[in-house]
Amino acid sequence: MTSRENLPSAEEKEAAVTAMFDRIAPRYDLVNRLMTFRLDVKWRRKSIQSLSVANHSIILDIACGTGDFCRDLEKESFKPFGIDLSQGMLSSAKTSSPLINADALILPIRDASVEGITCGFALRNFTSLPPFFSELKRVLRPGGCVALLEVDEPTNRVIRFGHNFYFGKIVPLLGSILSDGKAYRYLPESVAYLPKFHELEEMLSTAGFHKVTKQKLSGGVAQILTATKPTI
Numbered sequence: 251m252t253s254r255e256n257l258p259s260a261e262e263k264e265a266a267v268t269a270m271f272d273r274i275a276p277r278y279d280l281v282n283r284l285m286t287f288r289l290d291v292k293w294r295r296k297s298i299q300s301l302s303v304a305n306h307s308i309i310l311d312i313a314c315g316t317g318d319f320c321r322d323l324e325k326e327s328f329k330p331f332g333i334d335l336s337q338g339m340l341s342s343a344k345t346s347s348p349l350i351n352a353d354a355l356i357l358p359i360r361d362a363s364v365e366g367i368t369c370g371f372a373l374r375n376f377t378s379l380p381p382f383f384s385e386l387k388r389v390l391r392p393g394g395c396v397a398l399l400e401v402d403e404p405t406n407r408v409i410r411f412g413h414n415f416y417f418g419k420i421v422p423l424l425g426s427i428l429s430d431g432k433a434y435r436y437l438p439e440s441v442a443y444l445p446k447f448h449e450l451e452e453m454l455s456t457a458g459f460h461k462v463t464k465q466k467l468s469g470g471v472a473q474i475l476t477a478t479k480p481t482i
């Protein structure tokens with residue numbers, strides 16, 4: 251599950267990932283709900299609850315996909331807007347929030363202009379994480395907060411075995427029946443791109459964030475990382 255041999259090279263990755271999301275966009279929500287038993291909905295809500303920002307704050311949802319986070323943020327009285335590299339995902343989005351077709355690693359946003367940032371299931375799709383974390387810090391206002399939702403590998407061996415079987419075998423099967431088998435083989439394999447154990451927290455601290463925390467979800471199959479930009 252963590253081998254990189256079937257994954258695109260660093261040079262091919264951005265174009266391959268964008269083309270893949272363009273392809274799977276029309277059925278992305280359906281497959282997501284089915285393959286996570288709707289846990290993805292619960293995890294996004296938990297991510298929003300863990301953002302310590304005031305009501306009506308401007309929140310940037312990076313790699314917004316079909317707009318799930320934007321919709322949930324609107325319901326909580328925030329003012330969200332989304333950014334995604336895949337025009338296909340943006341065209342399939344069901345949200346009234348403003349959406350921009352742009353790269354998370356070069357955000358077309360002014361310095362210190364948003365109070366909060368969410369980002370769901372996207373870290374492993376980026377070509378590099380340090381420039382992404384620098385961009386988060388640049389566009390956040392001092393005191394602003396990020397909540398990054400991502401899959402994770404459970405540390406418990408029994409849960410990990412079951413989870414690897416489900417993600418490695420059942421999810422690609424479900425994906426091939428309902429959408430695109432190749433894409434849903436990439437999704438579990440792409441976990442190999444994720445830094446292990448506490449490396450993500452260390453990278454956020456190195457990027458200059460404070461109060462970096464990791465919350466494990468559903469037996470460790472997903473995680474929420476939160477971090478705050480210092481006020482001075």
Ligand SMILES: C[S@@+](CC[C@H](N)C(=O)[O-])C[C@H]1O[C@@H](n2cnc3c(N)ncnc32)[C@H](O)[C@@H]1O
Nearest residue numbers: 271313314315334335336353354370371372375
């Ligand atoms: C697994 S989907 C997650 C979508 C959504 N955040 C969610 O919670 O369901 C990953 C998203 O990341 C986007 N993405 C990948 N690389 C990107 C980049 N460099 N900049 C912006 N978006 C990117 C993809 O187009 C895709 O919509």
